[in-house]
Amino acid sequence: MRGLDIEATIADVSRRPGVAELLRRLALGHEAMRQEIDQHVVAEFPAVAERADEAVRRQLIDATFRRVFDRLGGAPCPDDGAVHRSFGAAAAAAGVALHELTAAYRIGSRVAWEHLRRVAVELDLDADTAMMLAQAQFACVDELTADSVAG
Numbered sequence: 470m471r472g473l474d475i476e477a478t479i480a481d482v483s484r485r486p487g488v489a490e491l492l493r494r495l496a497l498g499h500e501a502m503r504q505e506i507d508q509h510v511v512a513e514f515p516a517v518a519e520r521a522d523e524a525v526r527r528q529l530i531d532a533t534f535r536r537v538f539d540r541l542g543g544a545p546c547p548d549d550g551a552v553h554r555s556f557g558a559a560a561a562a563a564g565v566a567l568h569e570l571t572a573a574y575r576i577g578s579r580v581a582w583e584h585l586r587r588v589a590v591e592l593d594l595d596a597d598t599a600m601m602l603a604q605a606q607f608a609c610v611d612e613l614t615a616d617s618v619a620g
Contacts, residue, residue, distance in 0.1 A: 475608040482601040483543030487594045491602075492542050494588045502584050503530045517573060520563040529556050533577060537609045541602065550616035557620025573612055578610045588602045 480490060495502070507526050511518045517526070520617075532552045560570050582603065589599045 479605050485598045491588050506580045509576045510573045514569045540609050543568045553613045553616035554620035557617030574614045
């Protein structure tokens with residue numbers, strides 16, 4: 470089976486009609502998305518809130534948002550995963566279990582996808598673009614999860 474060329478997918482999706490507007494609208498709703506992600510993570514894994522205070526969680530969610538949405542917009546990732554490797558190391562030192570850390574990323578990804586899907590529908594993006602956005606988003610989240618685990 471042939472592997473996914475995430476760079477080609479991101480380059481293609483970032484040039485599609487409506488994607489720049491979608492990302493602009495998501496950026497405007499970033500604060501609400503961050504709060505929703507944090508609420509879901511804390512509800513599912515209360516121990517995470519005990520080990521990582523709200524400011525740290527906010528910083529990680531913001532870094533993740535920038536990394537994924539910059540990449541979906543066609544921009545290179547400026548930190549090349551350093552923030553997520555550092556967070557992974559800090560989480561491990563604080564006693565956050567690997568399954569909790571990776572589950573938190575999956576929760577964030579699901580919440581972000583719901584926001585992305587809603588805006589894509591509002592903009593009437595075609596189905597192929599929406600599917601490519603999903604593929605690229607989940608691949609980006611896989612990358613940052615791997616960086617955190619490596620930390």
